[in-house]
Amino acid sequence: MAKPMEPIAARLRATRDLTPDVRLFEIEPDYPSAKVTPGSHIDVLVPIDGRPQLRSYSLVGPGGDGLYRIAVKRVASGRGGSVGMWRLKAGEPLTIFEPRNSFELSYGRPDYLLLAGGIGITPIYTMALALKQTDANFRLLYAARSRSDLALADELARYIGERLQFFVNEEGQRIDIAGEIARLDPRGELYVCGPFGMLEAAKRVWREAGRPAAQLRYETFGNAGKFADAPFRIRIPRLGLEIDVPAHRSLLEALEDAGVDMIFGCRRGECGLCVLPILEASAEVDHRDVFFSGEERATNGKLCTCVSRAASGSLTIDTPDQTRTPRHSQDVPVV
């Protein structure tokens, strides 16, 4: 149960393009937070199709100067957050929320492996700087599609030097995740932030290597899966509802928009509170949560509505609403 948060008025001070697709936003809040730790993120109210929606972004850099820096990758096919952010101009007002950390870095471990893919570098960058400062034993492996996609590469090379290794996919370079995990001290921790496939691979290899689950750290905002975001339709026979879920809305949001009572917690695919049973799926279900195990996902019995979606087509689901008369049979919203 997350504490309710107060919105904070802020201003976009400046932007700077780190790569052709990644833009750094420097945000000045009215009330700076006392302490921002590596792995922290802020939630930003982003205007998407004319209405503000919450998006989470990792803070970049140690901060401490009262400014929040986030890096946003422009994804035309995404849920609209990045496009909304990229439209913002320096000087514009913004509403944000107090930094929070759900990807906390442990200090004092004997060894660390940091794994970053693409825009996943943002929290990892800050962790690498912090570990360097404490003289920790760590390595950062940073993969991106092309050389020009390696945001913050120069800064990293300058600050952490030989502890850094780049992997440029289009030049045929791939991280040997199993080999790298094997090199890590048994008491060491692995931190991963990157595309869905990278995280899935890291989790699988980590488990297969018999490493303790508690020493694998990762963060996902649940905004990437196996498939690109696409519209799909949900049917809820019990409530007599059919709802279209647009590409830029989550299934949970679409249910809420349609007036379906839902309980939820993290809204990032971690806690399992907004889970609903799948009765039938006409297309592949794109499970983007970290709540279910791989085996559980494979059975397709349930899904986390806050992050998971259908690749296309339609899903038939149920809800816990046991009201006898369908309450929602009229006024099916056109979203």
Next chain:
Amino acid sequence: MNAPKPFPLNAWYAAAWSHEIARELSARTICGKNIVLYRRTDGAIAALEDACWHRLLPLSLGHLKGDDVMCGYHGLVFNSAGRCSYMPAQKTINPSACVRAYPVAERHRLVWLWPGDPAQADPAKIPDFHWNDGTHWVGEGGTFYQLKCDYRLVVDNLMDLTHETYVHAGSIGDEAITAAPFDVTHTDNAATMMRWMIDIEPPPFWGRQLARPGRVDRWQIVTFQAPSVVVGDVGVALTNTGAPQGDRSQGVSGAFLAAITPETETTCHYFWNFVRNYRKDDPQLTRELQLAHVNGGAGVYDQDHRILEAQQAAIDKNPRSPFYDLNIDAGALWARRLIDQMVADEQDRVIANLAAE
């Protein structure tokens, strides 16, 4: 921004005697932070935030499961680094689930804890408290846990020993202390108060320790290490035998040791010891000295305890800031200046620390 606390967080504070932390959960509040301490099977000590990630029940109400702590409410398990390693009724672990792990180190028979930014916790900064090792100096101390006063009142107490004349009359206090001049010096992290009382009758306690007739030179060289450790080099030697020049062979030396840990803004844990370098193989004397310091309410430290809590109660009732100061307060004022500087530096860091860009 909140008013700064009266203590820096980026410092090592004594949290327990080493022997007090075993294979069970021990709760402490240090600098306002609730912490659970325990010893792992490999002998190392772990210190975790004493509140379960899930519903905040103190983990100290749970139990140890190997090197991990199991919450006594819903069974969540946290390892000694604070990472959740088990959640009920699911096959996975929420990746954001953790409790804070505090840097902790054992040195000089004490457990030291760093309540601030773990990235800055450098064991090299643990105060020099080697007198407490139990080797060259011997003595057994204790702790006044949850002493009801601002830890700085204890620092004040130890940095000005004229109070001995009045609070500890009949044992270590006498008129010679208030009559003798003293010097106060400081560095950027320590303050020292030095007083020599030349050619005096020894006070009763020191007369018994020396166990030789004659007048003495008595010294009190009290050093404060910011933010909260005080070591007092004290003793007597027969007068005219060269003690002020460095030859203490005709005397007895002791040291009072104090590691004072803020519990809250108005309570503290006072780890004390009195050690000596004479009659070191006399456990009977060790026991007597320990008893003399507490003695069921009549010992030297009990006398201080009563004064300090009464002083804090009076401060709470009659807030008057600052205190009026006397020349005898020079040592305490330098100590407080060093504490204030640490607190201010910590505040500045938050604001002025430059971003990487």
